[in-house]
Amino acid sequence: MEVITKMANTIRIKRRASGGAAGAPASLENAELAYNEVDDVLYYGKGTGGAGGTATSVEAVAGAGAYLTLSGVQTVTGNKTFSGLVLVPTPTANTHATTKAYVDSAIAGVTLGNTAVTAGSYGGAGTVGTFTVQADGRLTAAGNTTISITASQVSDRATNLVTGLTGTANQIAVSNSGVGAVTISLPADVTISNTLTVTGDLVVNGNTTTLNTATLTVEDKNIVLANVDTPTDTTADGAGFTIKGATDKTLNWVDATDAWTSSEHLNLLTTKSFQIAGTSVLSGTTLGSGVTGSSLTSVGTIVTGVWNGTAIGATYGGTGLTSYTTGDLVYSSATNTLAKLGIGSAGQFLKVVAGVPSWSDTVDGGTF
Numbered sequence: 001m002e003v004i005t006k007m008a009n010t011i012r013i014k015r016r017a018s019g020g021a022a023g024a025p026a027s028l029e030n031a032e033l034a035y036n037e038v039d040d041v042l043y044y045g046k047g048t049g050g051a052g053g054t055a056t057s058v059e060a061v062a063g064a065g066a067y068l069t070l071s072g073v074q075t076v077t078g079n080k081t082f083s084g085l086v087l088v089p090t091p092t093a094n095t096h097a098t099t100k101a102y103v104d105s106a107i108a109g110v111t112l113g114n115t116a117v118t119a120g121s122y123g124g125a126g127t128v129g130t131f132t133v134q135a136d137g138r139l140t141a142a143g144n145t146t147i148s149i150t151a152s153q154v155s156d157r158a159t160n161l162v163t164g165l166t167g168t169a170n171q172i173a174v175s176n177s178g179v180g181a182v183t184i185s186l187p188a189d190v191t192i193s194n195t196l197t198v199t200g201d202l203v204v205n206g207n208t209t210t211l212n213t214a215t216l217t218v219e220d221k222n223i224v225l226a227n228v229d230t231p232t233d234t235t236a237d238g239a240g241f242t243i244k245g246a247t248d249k250t251l252n253w254v255d256a257t258d259a260w261t262s263s264e265h266l267n268l269l270t271t272k273s274f275q276i277a278g279t280s281v282l283s284g285t286t287l288g289s290g291v292t293g294s295s296l297t298s299v300g301t302i303v304t305g306v307w308n309g310t311a312i313g314a315t316y317g318g319t320g321l322t323s324y325t326t327g328d329l330v331y332s333s334a335t336n337t338l339a340k341l342g343i344g345s346a347g348q349f350l351k352v353v354a355g356v357p358s359w360s361d362t363v364d365g366g367t368f
Helices: 095-108
Strands: 014-016 033-036 041-048 053-061 127-133 139-146 239-245 248-252 257-261 273-278 279-282 329-334 337-341 349-353 356-360
Touching: 329 356, 337 356
Parallel strands: 014 033
Antiparallel strands: 033 041, 041 053, 127 139, 239 248, 248 257, 273 279, 329 337, 349 356
16 A cells, blocks of 8 residues: 655744743653744753653754854853863953953962061050061061150250149049140030039030920020021921920911911910900900900800890891881781881771781772
8 A cells, every 4th residue: 555645835843932931841742843932942852751752851952042142142151161262352340250360360370478577566655666668568677666855855845844734623634744735625425424504605506405304494584486597487487385295285386377376275274364455355154345246156045135236137036127116017028028017097907908918997899
């Protein structure tokens, strides 16, 4: 029996498109090829791993991603040995491998020999060290010379001789040998364990002044806050006092409202009252007699008093009328409007004319 096989026009191998991930396939069949377009590597299934002809390993065999290219940036891992001449560009940074290799090699070949100088410390309280340095900076000799200066060698000796310096008790302590210049100063941080009394002005230049005291006593009657070179309402905005508690309790001057503003209630003692210009305006039980205007929109129960205000409108329970004559009748002349009808003459009766009450002395039987 003869079998005739027709060859395909196109044979495609397994591939991963450029939109996928780089790297080899998880597995290939023995002798199966696969190309990854992401890293440009051709992979080959090598060896038989068992049933089904699965490859033992997947190895990169070709492609720009598997081997070095003539151009482009690539990372080469592992040790590589080149037997021929390797040309590299001129190093541009001290971290380039070619520069480091050259320096490491140069340093490894340099060995400094010992000089005649004995290792140790030179110079002391009564000696001064002497040294000999050659042109390349190496020490070739070192020693000690005793310091010996006669009195005749010291110029202006009378000016530089200090013998009778005494400190002031509880202010400055002085310790000296009686010869030489003495400098008296305070350290950068000063701690005074006892009482400090300043009889002149005390000026503190800093950002924060902290007083850790149980009692603060100030003789001055007036404490000035927000004292700047050019004070304005803006620079004074927020000035005041803050008392620390579960929340801050503040009393501050607020520029936006032009008023002192308290974060808490103000509670006056029983015998005290709020006053304006020396006149009481409000106490615990009385509104001051000088308070004649108000914008109150509601009040509680008024049990006594005399009404001397404007007439109360009809829609608010009043009549809107300010005077009455004996015999006047009150009626609604229009919606939400009250009017009064004066007393009629003897013998007249009340009837309706045009929808409102009117006095009349005529009985009209009407028409038909």
